[in-house]
Amino acid sequence: MVVVALIYEGGPEFLRTPLGGSFLVHESFLYRREKAAGDKVYWTCRDQARMGCRSRAITQGQRVTVMRGHCHPPDLGGLEILRQRERRPGGPEFLKTPLGGSFLVHESFLYRREKAAGEKVYWTCRDQARMGCRSRAITQGQRVMVMRRHCHPPDLGGLEALRQREQFPSPAQREGSGTPQPLEFLRTSLGGKFLVYESFLYRKEKAAGEKVYWMCRDQSRLGCRSRAITQGQQVTVMRSHCHLPDLAGLEALRQRERFPTTAQQEDPENIEHLPKVQLCFTTCSPESQQINGKVKDIKPNSESQ
Numbered sequence: 001m002v003v004v005a006l007i008y009e010g011g012p013e014f015l016r017t018p019l020g021g022s023f024l025v026h027e028s029f030l031y032r033r034e035k036a037a038g039d040k041v042y043w044t045c046r047d048q049a050r051m052g053c054r055s056r057a058i059t060q061g062q063r064v065t066v067m068r069g070h071c072h073p074p075d076l077g078g079l080e081i082l083r084q085r086e087r088r089p090g091g092p093e094f095l096k097t098p099l100g101g102s103f104l105v106h107e108s109f110l111y112r113r114e115k116a117a118g119e120k121v122y123w124t125c126r127d128q129a130r131m132g133c134r135s136r137a138i139t140q141g142q143r144v145m146v147m148r149r150h151c152h153p154p155d156l157g158g159l160e161a162l163r164q165r166e167q168f169p170s171p172a173q174r175e176g177s178g179t180p181q182p183l184e185f186l187r188t189s190l191g192g193k194f195l196v197y198e199s200f201l202y203r204k205e206k207a208a209g210e211k212v213y214w215m216c217r218d219q220s221r222l223g224c225r226s227r228a229i230t231q232g233q234q235v236t237v238m239r240s241h242c243h244l245p246d247l248a249g250l251e252a253l254r255q256r257e258r259f260p261t262t263a264q265q266e267d268p269e270n271i272e273h274l275p276k277v278q279l280c281f282t283t284c285s286p287e288s289q290q291i292n293g294k295v296k297d298i299k300p301n302s303e304s305q
């Protein structure tokens with residue numbers, strides 16, 4: 001049995017159920033309130049009946065203890081709907097970008113701040129550069145006006161990752177119950193190494209001094225730009241993933257680690273390891289990519305529906 005205890009700085013997050021009960025939100029999973037005994041509250045995974053999941057949680061003040069892993073990925077769509085319902089009407093929601101800017105969140109879409117003029121602030125879809133989306137928003141006080149539809153669905157995984165980061169501003173504020181948990185590494189079949197962090201897989205890129213640099217395993221396949229740096233037991237993640245964790249792939253790698261005789265297959269991941277990836281990693285700083293993502297020529301005043 002795996003027991004993980006986390007102490008939240010601001011207390012754990014709770015959301016109302018449609019019928020007046022309450023959900024505990026922990027690492028994007030939803031738990032239904034079961035019972036209270038003394039100062040402990042017992043929770044079971046919301047998907048216990050539907051999926052046979054046996055994950056449980058106990059809350060005691062600021063502390064959350066989870067017993068047993070989930071047999072399914074988190075339901076980010078359902079979580080987002082509950083959060084939207086919880087939010088008080090009026091007043092747009094903002095989230096910090098990894099580089100200190102701000103995102104507007106509107107109907108689960110993310111907008112990057114473009115400029116302010118008078119009382120108005122102009123926003124462009126975060127995915128303008130990546131997907132060619134031309135949706136824009138203007139905020140004025142509590143009002144949000146959106147111009148043009150998005151050409152893509154909302155990135156619920158990325159939104160959730162930003163909200164998680166807001167809740168855990170830095171790895172240092174994330175405290176375990178006792179000794180720090182050792183980092184998990186898995187071998188690729190060709191002798192490389194994966195870092196496992198929050199169920200995401202990262203491929204080793206390079207080491208420099210005490211730091212080791214990692215990039216998301218799905219960089220080439222899905223265009224994911226998430227990166228990680230490890231230094232001792234500390235992990236720093238830069239940029240959110242554009243996808244959910246590949247729990248099936250992770251579990252397959254763990255099985256292979258445990259039973260090495262089945263590890264004779266070729267690892268398809270290494271085929272993607274192209275030289276251009278390395279080139280981009282060394283030449284593109286996060287700052288320059290941020291600038292490239294901006295659009296210089298914008299005339300929001302001339303736009304209409």
Ligand SMILES: [Zn+2]
Binds near residue numbers: 045046054055069070
């Ligand atoms: Zn579950």
Ligand SMILES: [Zn+2]
Binds near residue numbers: 128
């Ligand atoms: Zn868009």
Ligand SMILES: [Zn+2]
Binds near residue numbers: 217218219224225243
């Ligand atoms: Zn990724």
